Amino acid sequence: MPKQEQAQAQKEDKQTAGGQAELRKVREDKRDALREAGLDPYPYKYEPSHYAAALHEAYKDIPDGTETEDSVRVAGRIMAVRNNGMFLDVQDASGKIQVFCHKGSMSADELAKLKFFDIGDIVGGEGTMRRTPRGELSVRAIKVEMLSKSLLPLPEKFHGISDIEMRYRQRYVDLIMNRESCDTLRVRSKVISLIRRHMDDMGALEVETPILHPIMGGASAKPFVTHHNALDTDFFLRVAPELYLKRLIVGGFADDVYEIGRLFRNEGISPKHNPEFTTIEGYHAYKDYFDMMDMVEGLVQKLVMEIHGSLKIPYGDYEIDFTGPWQRKSMVDLVTEESKIDFLQFETAEEALRAADDLGISVDPQSNWGQIVEAVFEELVEPKLIQPMHVIDHPLDISPLAKGHRDNPRLVERFETFVNTWEIANAFSELNDPAVQRERFAGQAAAREAGDEEAQMMDEDFVTALEYGLPPTGGWAIGIDRLVMLLTNSSNIREVICFPTLKPKK
RNA sequence: GACCGCUUAGCUCAGCUGGUAGAGCAACUGACUUUUAAUCAGUAGGUCGAGAGUUCAAAUCUCUCAGCGGUCACCA
Numbered sequence: 134m135p136k137q138e139q140a141q142a143q144k145e146d147k148q149t150a151g152g153q154a155e156l157r158k159v160r161e162d163k164r165d166a167l168r169e170a171g172l173d174p175y176p177y178k179y180e181p182s183h184y185a186a187a188l189h190e191a192y193k194d195i196p197d198g199t200e201t202e203d204s205v206r207v208a209g210r211i212m213a214v215r216n217n218g219m220f221l222d223v224q225d226a227s228g229k230i231q232v233f234c235h236k237g238s239m240s241a242d243e244l245a246k247l248k249f250f251d252i253g254d255i256v257g258g259e260g261t262m263r264r265t266p267r268g269e270l271s272v273r274a275i276k277v278e279m280l281s282k283s284l285l286p287l288p289e290k291f292h293g294i295s296d297i298e299m300r301y302r303q304r305y306v307d308l309i310m311n312r313e314s315c316d317t318l319r320v321r322s323k324v325i326s327l328i329r330r331h332m333d334d335m336g337a338l339e340v341e342t343p344i345l346h347p348i349m350g351g352a353s354a355k356p357f358v359t360h361h362n363a364l365d366t367d368f369f370l371r372v373a374p375e376l377y378l379k380r381l382i383v384g385g386f387a388d389d390v391y392e393i394g395r396l397f398r399n400e401g402i403s404p405k406h407n408p409e410f411t412t413i414e415g416y417h418a419y420k421d422y423f424d425m426m427d428m429v430e431g432l433v434q435k436l437v438m439e440i441h442g443s444l445k446i447p448y449g450d451y452e453i454d455f456t457g458p459w460q461r462k463s464m465v466d467l468v469t470e471e472s473k474i475d476f477l478q479f480e481t482a483e484e485a486l487r488a489a490d491d492l493g494i495s496v497d498p499q500s501n502w503g504q505i506v507e508a509v510f511e512e513l514v515e516p517k518l519i520q521p522m523h524v525i526d527h528p529l530d531i532s533p534l535a536k537g538h539r540d541n542p543r544l545v546e547r548f549e550t551f552v553n554t555w556e557i558a559n560a561f562s563e564l565n566d567p568a569v570q571r572e573r574f575a576g577q578a579a580a581r582e583a584g585d586e587e588a589q590m591m592d593e594d595f596v597t598a599l600e601y602g603l604p605p606t607g608g609w610a611i612g613i614d615r616l617v618m619l620l621t622n623s624s625n626i627r628e629v630i631c632f633p634t635l636k637p638k639k
Numbered sequence: 640g641a642c643c644g645c646u647u648a649g650c651u652c653a654g655c656u657g658g659u660a661g662a663g664c665a666a667c668u669g670a671c672u673u674u675u676a677a678u679c680a681g682u683a684g685g686u687c688g689a690g691a692g693u694u695c696a697a698a699u700c701u702c703u704c705a706g707c708g709g710u711c712a713c714c715a
Contacts, residue, residue, distance in 0.1 A: 152684050153649050156666055215674045222675085233673075252665070265673060289650040289664045291676045296650085298707045310650095354714075400714050401640080410715070556715060587714085612715050626715095638706065 503530025560609030
């Protein structure tokens with residue numbers, strides 16, 4: 134076709150096809166051309182012999198300019214093409230390797246396939262290992278194969294994608310382009326795997342409890358509500374698995390149980406909150422909260438060590454040192470340290486409220502004593518808790534499922550582990566006196582009546598379970614997402630979630 | 640939910656106090672051939688997030704809306 138006609142034809146194409154459609158059409162044409170040449174653009178199978186990383190490791194010592202007879206097959210996505218297809222950068226799950234396509238080693242038929250290849254295609258290459266005179270480990274291809282024709286252009290090779298929205302909405306593109314995104318999510322995967330192994334090794338049984346809850350309980354939070362049609366009943370997506378896990382301990386199913394799973398809270402979205410998030414929650418018969426502190430500390434240290442090879446890790450501007458034993462301080466004492474006020478001296482909420490006012494901390498005037506202490510703690514103490522610390526002995530008012538403190542009736546045996554100002558663990562000696570639990574639920578239900586949307590509901594069946602008898606039990610939970618944020622130096626929870634919640638695009 | 644900011648080619652970004660859109664990469668045509676963000680010459684690619692307004696004239700100014708981001712609120 135003469136040039137003018139060609140330009141004209143291209144121009145006509147453009148009227149129906151915009152920029153991206155035009156790029157796509159070029160690739161569709163190559164796909165069709167593959168078929169016309171008798172090649173399947175989407176074949177069923179390929180058997181690579183090595184990952185790129187394994188080759189880099191195995192051949193790390195061969196000098197520049199070495200040719201070997203070692204035959205390998207690699208497969209992956211073309212990330213870059215140089216010299217008109219002579220050099221392909223092929224990326225697999227482990228890394229990248231250059232595939233060298235030269236007429237010296239490839240038949241004319243094989244060479245002809247290169248014209249169907251684009252950046253982004255999944256291809257296979259078979260050939261011999263060599264290191265180029267310039268030092269690049271390569272596969273000297275004898276054969277190449279299209280394994281999956283890509284129809285859409287990848288982002289620019291040098292800058293990659295920086296559009297944050299695209300990174301989360303089209304995570305697959307982010308993963309193709311950004312090694313760090315893969316690495317972060319792989320740490321998450323490893324953390325969950327390590328936790329599971331740790332728990333299994335101690336003989337704990339992993340269980341799955343309902344996500345659809347008829348009664349909201351186990352945590353103070355706003356729930357999602359959904360509807361079962363056949364039962365014509367609303368259910369809450371669970372905000373915590375706690376009450377079911379304790380029922381299993383009552384049943385003697387096992388003395389140690391745990392569940393790794395998703396929780397759902399219908400609250401704001403922020404760099405530290407996703408509506409669905411993952412926790413590990415464990416319950417251990419015959420243990421108290423001191424045992425839980427040891428357990429949480431040991432597990433977290435193990436994870437930090439496995440991931441980083443050190444107990445000191447960087448996060449933002451800080452170095453966080455997980456070396457134990459972590460400090461254990463009571464919430465009230467910490468508040469006293471910062472405010473110079475001992476809130477235990479106040480017998481009533483009114484006095485505590487005045488003290489909070491004097492500190493310039495605004496608190497809902499409806500608050501009870503414990504809520505005021507908690508508010509002051511959050512305001513004055515939390516922002517300072519960078520290094521790991523177990524904050525212990527919370528007010529009873531804010532802990533309806535924890536057992537009363539053995540030395541102080543206004544407190545409970547509870548701790549929250551803080552790192553980098555975040556609560557990463559929450560645990561207690563579990564309340565197992567059914568009469569007391571019933572009173573606590575009644576208090577929650579009353580608060581709920583009074584408008585506290587996050588207060589828990591009376592769960593009669595749970596109280597019944599306690600009436601059959603829950604052994605002395607320690608329970609704990611760790612938020613996996615935030616832990617992974619710490620371990621990967623991520624500043625946004627979305628980095629550690631494969632598909633974070635976004636508003637659907639219209 | 641409130642406030643602030645961002646949105647221009649497939650991607651990364653320019654575009655000044657208003658004067659009808661530019662570059663690099665990717666793509667296409669060709670040259671070259673052991674490259675490393677390969678190079679060289681050329682071609683094509685845009686409803687400037689959407690809608691309304693002001694103006695002779697709007698990517699640019701105003702308003703509304705949408706998505707995203709940041710801070711705050713709620714929370715883990």
